[in-house]
């Protein structure tokens with residue numbers, strides 16, 4: 001799996017852990033920043049970069065991190081072709097893939113212990129889309145609206 005990751009300062013340490021963790025599992029990981037810790041940096045540019053990379057790389061997945069994950073998810077969803085879900089438990093992460101075919105996850109680093117955050121994001125990466133017709137129909141409705 002090719003995984004694109006972006007974060008602001010709030011997720012800097014977890015992002016570095018995830019890059020190492022997923023590479024050790026054999027995943028290809030592209031780090032879209034931030035590359036240095038700056039407590040005054042702004043999340044949108046990192047999220048746009050990760051989101052544009054996901055759209056340009058069909059089959060890949062993306063993860064955006066921040067204090068709450070909210071601004072990161074909002075930013076990622078501005079990029080046409082992105083379906084970013086805010087994931088806050090293993091179950092919501094799995095459902096984001098199973099039902100929504102989400103190609104990006106937003107996670108609030110300040111809302112979880114590190115190990116829990118890693119487990120949530122591992123669940124997101126591992127879960128396939130169910131392919132069920134009822135879910136695909138709804139995803140198509142979102143795609144059609146986005147393209148109008």
Ligand SMILES: O=C[C@H](O)[C@H](O)[C@H](O)COP(=O)(O)O
Nearest residue numbers: 010066067068069070071072
């Ligand atoms: O939705 C935005 C994210 O949670 C940001 O990571 C957060 O707003 C950053 O907060 P601060 O600038 O207070 O560290």
